[in-house]
Amino acid sequence: MGVLTHKSLAAQSHALSETDKQLKLLQEANLTPFQQKLEETGLFPLTTVGVDVFQINVGKMCNQVCKHCHVDAGPDRKEIMTRETMQLCLDAIDKTNCSTVDLTGGAPEMNPRFRWFVEQLSAKGKKVIVRCNLTIIVANKKYYDLPDFFKKHKVQVVSSLPYFTASKTDSQRGNGVFEQSIKALKMLNDVGYGIEGSGLTLDLVYNPSGAFLPPSQEALQADFKKRLKDRFDISFNSLYAITNLPVSRYLEYLVASDNYQGYMEKLVNAYNPIAAEGVMCRSTISIGWDGYIFDCDFNQMLDLKVAAKGQHLSNFDLESLENRNIIVNQHCYGCTAGAGSSCGGTTA
Amino acid sequence: MKTYYDPEDLKKFGKISEFQPELGKKFFDYYGSVFQDGALTAREKSLIALAVSHAVQCPYCIEAYTEDTMEKGCDEEQMMEAVHVASAIKSGAVLVHGVQMMNKYKDISM
Secondary structure (H helix, E strand, O other): OOOOOOOOOOOOOOHHHOHHHHHHHHHHOOOOOHHHHHHHOOOOOOEOOOOOEEEEEOEOEOOOOOOOOOOOOEOOOOOEOOHHHHHHHHHHHHOOOOOEEEEEOOOHHHOOOHHHHHHHHHHOOOEEEEEEOOHHHHHOHHHOOHHHHHHHOOOEEEEEOOOOOHHHHHHHHOOOHHHHHHHHHHHHHHOOOOOOOOOOOEEEEEOOOOOOOOOOHHHHHHHHHHHHHHHHOOOOOOEEEOOOOOOHHHHHHHHHOOOHHHHHHHHHHOEOHHHHHOOHHHOEEEEOOOOEEEOOHHHHHOOOEOOOOOOEHHHOOHHHHHOOEOOOOHHHHHHHEOOOOEOOEOOO | OOOOOOHHHHHHHHHHHHOOHHHHHHHHHHHHHHOOOOOOOHHHHHHHHHHHHHHOOOHHHHHHHHHHHHHOOOOHHHHHHHHHHHHHHHHHHHHHHHHHHHHHHHHOOO
16 A cells, blocks of 8 residues: 555554653643643533543554554554444443444454444444545455445545645655545545535545644635545535644654644643633543543543543443543643634534 | 844744833734734735745744644645745846846946
8 A cells, every 4th residue: 555654653662652651741841731721711620511422442453654643553553342342332322312423443444343333333323423544445445345335324434634735645644645545535425425415424634734733624624625626526525624632643743853842832822711611522432442431532542531430331330421520631732722623623 | 142033032022012012012913903814814814924924034934924824724835836926026126126227327328
């Protein structure tokens, strides 16, 4: 594929593959504690408004090694969710009134039990979102029918495309990723994804290729729509503009490029209480590949488990989860900067 | 003072109000209004600012508006085209004075 240019931090035994080292570094920036910022704006403790979304990380295995990946995913990561843990997820979902199950990874499609899991969720009538990296669709013949599979289960496909040019996309996601992403987008369009009136939703995700904040989501969406249509005849529904959070590989990038302090200051200065009020962790729980429960995917990667009675699916306690306070730390500034950031784009 | 320009000074820009609060406030209010979406988008204004930053050769402005244009979704090609616009106007401004030189040359020549 020509995209496997790096090893994960874990495979390199890099210091920042360890969560305690990351948390220590986040404190060292010596900035206003996020908790204090919440207190000053009347938002501490940050509480939940229910469990509407299950975001499930089905594994860290991926065909790409993106420079900004907060999961530190890659082909060398073997941690993937077992069928037993998936069953625990299904049992837990049955105990809630959640509307949406958001599947992420790694490349979730690489989990051999992925299709079975989607079928089960679809049968429950849940809205299923798959965070598809696009290139997986064209990575191997066995994935070529993914667009049809997604269509069959009316899966909402959410895919990263950092820019509408190859240079910016490939600099973040690996050589050749842009070209393969365009091929995959065409395959999705061909079965109706992103096409008006089809009822099949294809959303794209922009995140900055570097140490800067994302642009206005609305303005960028218009630009993406025009450029992708004009240059490649590609259509999609919505664009989410997401801020990079200082976790794992993006944190390593910030340090290595001498942008860490400046970026953190930028996030703190851009703190927006309206964005903080709308953060996604208030209505989401995040499940790790091994069944542990977190407030969000970032807390999951920092191993900050929920402050609730049952921290594992085997002890799932909805009441406790619905009444928990969110665990916060300095990385949370990434979700509250400017117009805010979530897996569904801006929040303010 | 060891250097005339210190990158840390950019963060202190707001402090110019310390010596003259009223005019400082007027300036920053005006500055903020100028860069809002209007008949021109905030992004178009940012690209103009990037070009002008180069024309006036202000290192603070170049740093600020490189980041700002990136945060408005511009790519390197668009940004360099903006710099070329500044360059073309600057060099054009030099060359058009060549007409003045030619006029004077002709005035005092036989």
